[in-house]
Amino acid sequence: MLTLAWRNLWRQRRRSLVTAGAVGVVVFLSIWYYSIGGASVNSLYQNLTETTGHIQVHVPNYRDLREFQTLLIRNEQSVRERVNATVNQGEVVGVLEVSALLSGEDRSRGIVLVGQDWPEQIRRRFVDQNLSAGRFLEADELSGIVLGESLARALKVGLGDEVYAYAPGTDGYGAAAYTVIGLLDLLDANIEARSAYISLPAAQELAAPDAVTRFEVHFPEIRRVDEDQGVQLISADLKAALPDYSVESWRDLDPTLVQMLEILGPMMNIVNVIFFVLAGLLVVNTVYLGLMERIHEFGVIISLGASGRKVMGMITLESVLLCITGAAVGAVSGLALVARLAQGFTFPGLQEYYASFGMNPILYASITPQQVFFSVGFAIATGILAALWPASVASRLEPVEAMRFTA
Amino acid sequence: MSQGNVYSVKNLKKIYHTGEVKTQALSGVNLDIHQGEFTAIAGPSGSGKSTLLHLMGALDEPSEGEVWLNSTRIDNLNKVDSAQLRLWNIGFVFQAYNLIPVLTALENAAFVLELRGLSKKEREAKALEALKALDMAEYADRKPNQLSGGQQQRVAVARALAADPRIILADEPTANLDSKTGHALIDHMLRLNKEQGITFVFSTHDPRLLEHVSRLVQLEDGQIVSDEVLQLA
Structure with missing residues (x-):
């Protein structure tokens, strides 16, 4: 037939x-x-996941908290070890976000200074996609800062110039001087005007020794939504392992998406x-x-x-x-x-x-x-x-x- | 139904309705066909020959009367049962050959066996055997449009024969053939009748065919006007 x-x-x-x-x-x-x-x-x-990680760990109810100290995860190393113990294949990144006043010679801007310890793979991708001039930060670099081009223009600074960060009322030195070592050309101009990156040790020295405001768990190999089921399982495991913290997957972080x-x-x-x-x-x-x-x-x-x-x-x-x-x-x-x-x-x-x-x-x-x-x-x-x-x-x-x- | 009858047709009537016009094709036909007979149903055009064959082949429903094949009444079968009956019991040969144009002679001869669900190997072996019996094996790979009318009709007979029917109904099988090919086909059918005991019932008004029949049933205006058993075949 x-x-x-x-x-x-x-x-x-x-x-x-x-x-x-x-x-x-x-x-x-x-x-x-x-x-x-x-x-x-x-x-x-x-x-989204490159920016936020696939999973984030915060202090409980962090969205309702306003005071910098209340947002801190203290004893960074011990909590990091607990996260690492549950997440075998992912990269655990500590992030310390500090509200600060950033000044050039003539101008100042209120920004959120991001201290991070991105692993090599994430750092390389970020640099490839966004770095327009200079270089990016080394992991333990204490005096360098990387700015969004718009922010650098607003502060009237360029590569090699000094900028000053003031973070009063924090647990660290509260003030520090940095040299601009790199500029970022980000897709979103608004984000670019607010972006300033330093290393995690530099941020901790400035505002909160041995503390972070969040941990991000990145799975660099997972780049497609349909490969994401494992992330949800790990997120559930992490919730069970860290009952005293808020654990959210990217699905919780961006419900609109x-x-x-x-x-x-x-x-x-x-x-x-x-x-x-x-x-x-x-x-x-x-x-x-x-x-x-x-x-x-x-x-x-x-x-x-x-x-x-x-x-x-x-x-x-x-x-x-x-x-x-x-x-x-x-x-x-x-x-x-x-x-x-x-x-x-x-x-x-x-x-x-x-x-x-x-x-x-x-x-x-x-x-x-x-x-x-x-x-x-x-x-x-x-x-x-x-x-x-x-x-x-x-x-x-x-x-x-x-x-x-x-x- | 009497012993030895293949077919028994009782008081068979068929009326066709075209709009408000009624045409009586058969008007109370009674007929018994016996095992191994080589029977011709003759008569002028419009006498009801094809209608009778269609009803005997369960291709159509009578307006009245009964048709029995062996011990089964077949005039009132539903579509599924009548299709099964035709598939497993009756071989058909049509006036216009009615081969499937996209299939080769071998595939055409094997078609009924394919409908029965036989494997390709099995059905092609049987179809080839049937083609051989009709001296058509050498044309097995040809499509109908590569065959003459007589060759196409022999393939049509092979299609009926390959399925091992005990009865073949043929509607004017030689009508479209020239004298030589008509004779050749008649010889083949006679041989199958004698050697394999297949019962043939065919409608015809071809005198070449009538010379060889063992029984001649004459129809006129939908009625049997004569029914003779002959000694010639």
């Missing part, structure tokens, strides 16, 4: 090619659409279904015309003993084969495009738009095997659904009447 269905498909070669081509285009578009959606989602995810991601999946599916409904109408037309041209032949087949179910199966098989043929071509060309776009691409003219969401304008196309199966599965389902009506008509043919029929 497979041979018969396949040969029947090509009796009207042009019509079948157009229909299979339409299905192929829809599968191609579907895969492209999923991969662009995946690129956007992963870009948002990556941007989570909502957006949750809506995006069904939205992409709905758009794909619309694509396939349109292609399905063309398939119905092709299958029905094929039936009308072969009513006499189906009369013979029924006369020879084919049951209605068998006839339905024959027509459905033709329709599914037609769709699978198109889907195979569409999937191969779609995946080839995705492989190309996975190296990185930009939407011309949309860089600013992406930057306004804090996203890297270079996107990396990404599609999950499930989404490929969905696209091809939609095509097969289209083939089955499109065949239902013509197949039902054929299965109810009266053999004698059908054999008298001439197209």
Whole structure:
């Protein structure tokens, strides 16, 4: 029956090619659409988790606290060891954020000074993406500072200039002088105007010895949302291991993004279904015309003993084969495009738009095997659904009447 | 149904309705067909020959009357059962050959066996055997459009034969064939009838075929006007 269905498909070669081509285009578009959606989602995810880490540890109720001292996780080393004991593969980063007044020779700005001990991998990626001049901080550097370009302009300082930080009412020296060693060109100008980075030991010396305001747990290998299940499990383990602290995954830290991601999946599916409904109408037309041209032949087949179910199966098989043929071509060309776009691409003219969401304008196309199966599965389902009506008509043919029929 | 009867047709009537026009194709036909007979149903065009064959083949429903095949009443079967009956019990040969154009002669001959669910190896072996019996083995790989009318009709007979039916119903099998190929086909059918004991019932008004039949049933206006057993075959 497979041979018969396949040969029947090509009796009207042009019509079948157009229909299979339409299905192929829809599968191609579907895969492209999923991969662009995946690129956007992963870009948002990556941007967030690189900035905040996948998991954060704070003091309890930290969102309601205003006093600097109450926000501190003291005994940094012992808490870090407890976090490290639960998180085997991740990188644990200590961050001490200090509200400070930063002054150049002529101007001052109120900022949040970020002291951090990023591991090499995170530091390198941050530098590659954002450092526009100079160099980044060494892990134990006490006198260097890296500023956002906008902030440097506002303070009227440049590389090699001195800046002064004042953090009164803290537990450290409360004041320190730093040399500007690097400048950052960040995607978001507002963030750039408030960004100043020093090393964690420098921040602790300034404001809170042996303390951090949070720990971040980074999993540098996890860069896609669909690889994230393990993070949620580790987050739960960490909550159990640190009952006296607040442990939050990125999902807790940015519920708006989570909502957006949750809506995006069904939205992409709905758009794909619309694509396939349109292609399905063309398939119905092709299958029905094929039936009308072969009513006499189906009369013979029924006369020879084919049951209605068998006839339905024959027509459905033709329709599914037609769709699978198109889907195979569409999937191969779609995946080839995705492989190309996975190296990185930009939407011309949309860089600013992406930057306004804090996203890297270079996107990396990404599609999950499930989404490929969905696209091809939609095509097969289209083939089955499109065949239902013509197949039902054929299965109810009266053999004698059908054999008298001439197209 | 009498002992030895393959078919028993009782008071068979068929009326076709076209709009408000009624056409009586059969008007109370009674007929018994015995095992191994080579029976022709003859008559002028419109006499009801094809209608009778269709009803005997469970391809259509009578307006009245009964059709028995062996001990099964087949005139009132549902679609599924009538399809099963045709698939497993009756071989059909049509006037217009009705081969499937995209299949080769071998695949056409094997088609009914494929419907029965036989493996490719099994069905092709049987189909090839049937093609050989009709001297068509050398054309096994040809599509219908690469065969002459007589060759196509022999493939159609092979399709019926490959399924090992005890009865073959043929609707004017020689009508579209020239004298030579018509004779050749008749010889083949006669041989199958004699050697394999297959019962043939066919409609015809071809005098070449009538010379060889063992029984001649004449139809006129939907009624049997004569039924003769002949000694010629």
